[in-house]
Structure formats: C-alpha cells, structure tokens
Amino acid sequence: MVLALGAKSVAATVTVYASIVLTAVITYLVLAAASMVERRLGQTGMRILTRLMGLVLCAIAVQFIIDGIKLSFHPMD
Numbered sequence: 001m002v003l004a005l006g007a008k009s010v011a012a013t014v015t016v017y018a019s020i021v022l023t024a025v026i027t028y029l030v031l032a033a034a035s036m037v038e039r040r041l042g043q044t045g046m047r048i049l050t051r052l053m054g055l056v057l058c059a060i061a062v063q064f065i066i067d068g069i070k071l072s073f074h075p076m077d
Helices: 002-006 010-032 034-073
Strands: none
Touching: 010 034
C-alpha cells in the first residue's frame, strides 16, 4: 500500500500491482509444494529453515522500527 501510494506515474502503479500479483503467485506455488519441501528437507532441514525465516522476519521488524523512528523525527514533506 505504501508503494502504491508513492507511485507517481501509471507505469509505476502497474509495476507495483504486477509485483503484488507475482508475489501472490509465487507464495501459492511455495505453499502448494510445502509437503514436498518438508519431505525433501527432513526434520533437521525444517528446523534450520524455520530459524532462518525467523531471523529474516526479525530483520524486517527491526527495519520497520528504525524507519518509524526516523519518520517520527524527520516527517516526510
């Protein structure tokens, strides 16, 4: 939503919405193949993948917090 609001041209808006659709399709494919991935990785691989995804989620959360703090001191014009 933030990227869609920041899009200044029609091309930028189309790019944002195309990215959203592409992300949805990739997410569907990954979730549809989840049982196959689980069988391939095994118990240990799933634990490693879970920890890595938790680390990625933590990094994204920290970035959101940093961006929020920056915006609170220097609001956008």
